[in-house]
Amino acid sequence: MSGGIEPGTRLPDWDVPAVDAGRMKTTAALLRDPTPIHWDPAVLRGLGMGERPINQGPLNMAYVMNMLAAFAGGHGRVRRLRVRFRGTVRAGDHLRAGGVVTAVRTGQADGSGADRLCDCDVTLSVLDGDAAGETVLTGTATVALPGEGTTDERP
Numbered sequence: 001m002s003g004g005i006e007p008g009t010r011l012p013d014w015d016v017p018a019v020d021a022g023r024m025k026t027t028a029a030l031l032r033d034p035t036p037i038h039w040d041p042a043v044l045r046g047l048g049m050g051e052r053p054i055n056q057g058p059l060n061m062a063y064v065m066n067m068l069a070a071f072a073g074g075h076g077r078v079r080r081l082r083v084r085f086r087g088t089v090r091a092g093d094h095l096r097a098g099g100v101v102t103a104v105r106t107g108q109a110d111g112s113g114a115d116r117l118c119d120c121d122v123t124l125s126v127l128d129g130d131a132a133g134e135t136v137l138t139g140t141a142t143v144a145l146p147g148e149g150t151t152d153e154r155p
Helices: 019-031 042-048 057-072
Strands: 010-016 078-085 094-107 115-128 137-145
Touching: 010 057, 010 115, 019 057, 057 078, 057 094, 057 115, 057 137, 078 115, 094 137
Parallel strands: none
Antiparallel strands: 010 094, 078 137, 094 115, 115 137
16 A cells, blocks of 8 residues: 555545434534534524534544545554644535645654654545535644554554
8 A cells, every 4th residue: 555655646535425414413412512503403593504414523524534544554543633624514415535645754653663654635525515615624644654664553
């Protein structure tokens, strides 16, 4: 996997065909987030915000994490992720996480040895929905590439 990766290499896209309102409600419960805009269409209507629940930021970030994990060979290879939330994702939106390699280097990512590290710019965009064409999350990430000299996946 690590052969041929260089600055400018595009990461494989991670598509979310339709953001699931049921998952939002479950996540709100797990996060102990009582904010009803994540699960109650009546509240959204009352606020003049339409009827489709608004996705939580951690779920949007998880789509990018999944894209990075698929690229690098596991969630344990994601060494750093910094994001900025720039827009709203709603139930039913079709999303795409993507990225591009900005640098490949050797470094001490976790103190256990030399890793081949890959720095990336990452995005999450709405492909279909009210915000179609909008980039709703931008950020940077570092992943450890599999191959000679890299550490094993961390738990």
